[in-house]
Amino acid sequence: MSDVVILGYGYTRVGEHWNKDIIDLAYEAAKKALSMANVDSVDAIYVGNMLSEYLELQGHLGAYIASELGLDDTPAVRVDAADASGAYAIVEAIKAVKTGEYKTVLVGGVEKLTDSLPAKVFEGMTYSEDRFTMNMTGLTNAGICGILARLYMNKYKVDRRSISYISVLDHENSVNAEHAHFRNKISIEAVLSSPMIADPLTLLDTSPICDGAAFIVVTSSDDIKEGCVKFLGYGVSTQNIIITQRDDILYLKATYNAVKKALKMANLNIENIDVAEIHDSYSILGVLALEALGIDESGTAAIKLSEGVHNLKGEKPINTFGGLKARGHPLGATGVYQVIEVAMQLTGRAGLNQVENAKYGLIHSMGGIDTTSVVIILGFG
Amino acid sequence: MILMERISNWRRKLERYRLLAVKCRRCKAIYYPIRSKCLKCGSEDLEYIELPKRGILESYTVIYTAPSRFTRYTPYIVGLIKLDNGVKILAQLTDVNIDEIHIGMHVEATLRRLYDYGDEDQIVYGVKFRPVIE
Numbered sequence: 001m002s003d004v005v006i007l008g009y010g011y012t013r014v015g016e017h018w019n020k021d022i023i024d025l026a027y028e029a030a031k032k033a034l035s036m037a038n039v040d041s042v043d044a045i046y047v048g049n050m051l052s053e054y055l056e057l058q059g060h061l062g063a064y065i066a067s068e069l070g071l072d073d074t075p076a077v078r079v080d081a082a083d084a085s086g087a088y089a090i091v092e093a094i095k096a097v098k099t100g101e102y103k104t105v106l107v108g109g110v111e112k113l114t115d116s117l118p119a120k121v122f123e124g125m126t127y128s129e130d131r132f133t134m135n136m137t138g139l140t141n142a143g144i145c146g147i148l149a150r151l152y153m154n155k156y157k158v159d160r161r162s163i164s165y166i167s168v169l170d171h172e173n174s175v176n177a178e179h180a181h182f183r184n185k186i187s188i189e190a191v192l193s194s195p196m197i198a199d200p201l202t203l204l205d206t207s208p209i210c211d212g213a214a215f216i217v218v219t220s221s222d223d224i225k226e227g228c229v230k231f232l233g234y235g236v237s238t239q240n241i242i243i244t245q246r247d248d249i250l251y252l253k254a255t256y257n258a259v260k261k262a263l264k265m266a267n268l269n270i271e272n273i274d275v276a277e278i279h280d281s282y283s284i285l286g287v288l289a290l291e292a293l294g295i296d297e298s299g300t301a302a303i304k305l306s307e308g309v310h311n312l313k314g315e316k317p318i319n320t321f322g323g324l325k326a327r328g329h330p331l332g333a334t335g336v337y338q339v340i341e342v343a344m345q346l347t348g349r350a351g352l353n354q355v356e357n358a359k360y361g362l363i364h365s366m367g368g369i370d371t372t373s374v375v376i377i378l379g380f381g
Numbered sequence: 382m383i384l385m386e387r388i389s390n391w392r393r394k395l396e397r398y399r400l401l402a403v404k405c406r407r408c409k410a411i412y413y414p415i416r417s418k419c420l421k422c423g424s425e426d427l428e429y430i431e432l433p434k435r436g437i438l439e440s441y442t443v444i445y446t447a448p449s450r451f452t453r454y455t456p457y458i459v460g461l462i463k464l465d466n467g468v469k470i471l472a473q474l475t476d477v478n479i480d481e482i483h484i485g486m487h488v489e490a491t492l493r494r495l496y497d498y499g500d501e502d503q504i505v506y507g508v509k510f511r512p513v514i515e
Contacts, residue, residue, distance in 0.1 A: 118446065119446075119449045119452045120449055122446060122447070122448045122449075123450075126448055131389070132393060132396070132414045133414065133471055134448070135386065135390070136397060136471075136507055136508070137459050137471050137472055137473055138444060138447055138448065138450075138451035138454065138457060138459065138473060139459050139471060140444060140446065140447065142446065143442045143444050144442075146441075146443070147440045147442045147460075147461050148440075150440045150441065150442065150484075151439065151440045151461070154484060195445070196443070198442045198444055198445065198446070199441075199442050199445070199456075199479075201442075240420070242416075243471075244413070244461070244468075244469040244470060244471055245413075245416075245420070245469075249461075
C-alpha cells in the first residue's frame with residue numbers, strides 16, 4: 001500500500017466571520033489547499049462538520065462544497081463524529097488513498113457557530129452526548145468537565161489552579177499564530193477570576209465559540225520522492241457515550257486506545273513524538289488527554305503543565321499555535337487545523353513558534369467527552 | 382424540536398420519573414439509563430428494576446451558562462451521585478445552597494420541576510436529589 005502525503009493545505013482565520021456563510025468559509029479554505037497542491041480536480045471530497053443543520057439549516061455539505069468548487073461528478077461526503085469530525089474525515093481520506101481506491105483527495109472541516117446565541121450553541125454541543133442524560137440534568141459539556149475537574153482535584157490532590165495552566169500555555173502560543181482566534185497572553189490569575197461557566201471551570205478554561213474552515217489535499221506518494229509530510233499512523237476509538245456507565249470516568253479510554261493503534265501503525269513510541277496538538281476544549285480535558293496519551297503519567301499532567309514542561313520551549317511542546325482554547329475550536333474543523341499546524345512544524349514553516357528539529361508530530365481530537373477519539377501521527381521525509 | 386422532545390420524554394417516562402434501570406439476569410450488572418445489552422457479559426436477558434433513591438455525592442458542578450431550555454434557572458447544581466447499590470447517576474441537586482455542598486454528602490431523590498417550554502408554558506418535571514435530613 002502507498003504512503004499518503006500532504007500536497008497542500010488552506011485555512012481561514014479562526015474567529016467571528018460575520019460576513020461569511022458556512023459555504024464561503026469552506027470555499028476559501030478548500031481553494032487555498034487546492035492551489036497550494038497545484039491540482040484542479042480530485043478523486044473525492046470528505047468534509048467534517050458537526051452542527052450545520054442545527055445552526056445554519058444547511059445539510060449535504062459534501063456535495064455543496066463540490067458544487068461550489070465546480071467539481072461536478074466528484075464523490076463527496078460529510079463525516080460526522082461530533083467535534084472529532086475533521087480528524088475523522090482525514091482518517092477516511094488516508095484510508096481511501098492508502099488502499100488505492102482514490103489517488104488524490106480533498107479533505108477538511110468547516111463549522112459556523114457565531115450566527116447563534118451561545119445558549120443555542122451550548123445546546124448543540126450537548127448533542128455529542130446522550131440526549132437522555134443531558135435533557136434530564138441541564139448539563140452542558142462544560143458542566144461534565146466541571147464534574148471531571150472536581151473528581152480529578154480530589155483524586156490526585158491537585159489544586160484548582162493547576163488545572164488551568166493549559167489555557168495560559170495556549171494563549172502564550174497563539175500570540176504569533178496568525179490564524180488564531182485570540183492572540184493575547186493571559187495570566188493564571190485571569191483564568192481563575194474570569195466569569196464562572198461550570199464550577200470550578202471559568203470562561204478562560206473553555207474554548208471559544210468561533211467559525212473556521214481548514215482543508216488539505218492528500219495524495220499517494222508514488223510519484224513523490226522526498227520533502228513531504230507523511231501520514232505515519234492513525235487510530236480511531238470509541239467508548240460508552242453514557243459516562244456514568246464507564247468504569248473510570250477520569251480515564252479517557254478511547255484516547256488511550258486510539259494512540260496505541262496510531263503508534264503501532266507508525267512503529268513509534270510516544271517518546272518519539274516531538275510536537276503534539278491536544279484536544280483541550282476544556283482545560284481539564286487537555287490534562288486528562290495528556291495522561292491517556294501517555295505523554296504524562298496519571299495524575300501528573302496538571303503539575304507538568306504548571307512547571308512549563310509542555311510550553312513551546314519546554315521538554316514536550318504541545319498546542320504550538322494556541323490549541324483549542326486560543327487558536328479556537330470550530331468543532332468539525334478543529335482536527336484539520338491541528339494536522340496543518342503539525343505539518344507546518346514538520347516543514348519548518350511555524351515561524352516564531354517553530355519547535356527545533358521536530359521530526360514526528362501527533363494530533364489528538366475528541367468527539368464529545370472522549371466518546372470518539374482520533375489520533376493521527378505525521379512525519380517528514 | 383419541542384414536540385420531538387415531548388415524544389421522546391414520554392417514551393422514556395419510567396426511566397425519567399421512577400429511575401427505572403435494567404439488570405442483567407446473568408451477571409447482575411445494572412445500567413441506567415437503560416440499554417439493550419449487558420456490557421459486561423453480552424447478555425440481552427435484562428430485567429427492569431427500580432434504582433434505590435438514596436446515594437452519596439461524588440462530584441458536582443454549578444452551571445452558570447446553560448443550554449437553551451435551562452437558561453432561566455441558572456445557577457443550578459448538577460451532581461454525580463453514587464446510589465446505594467453502586468450505580469452512578471447525574472442529576473440536579475435541590476434544597477441546598479451552593480456553599481453547603483460537600484463531596485460525600487448523603488442525598489435522596491425527589492420529583493421537581495425541571496424546566497418549562499417557553500412558548501407554551503408547559504412544565505416538565507424530573508428527578509432531582511436533595512440532602513438527606515437525618
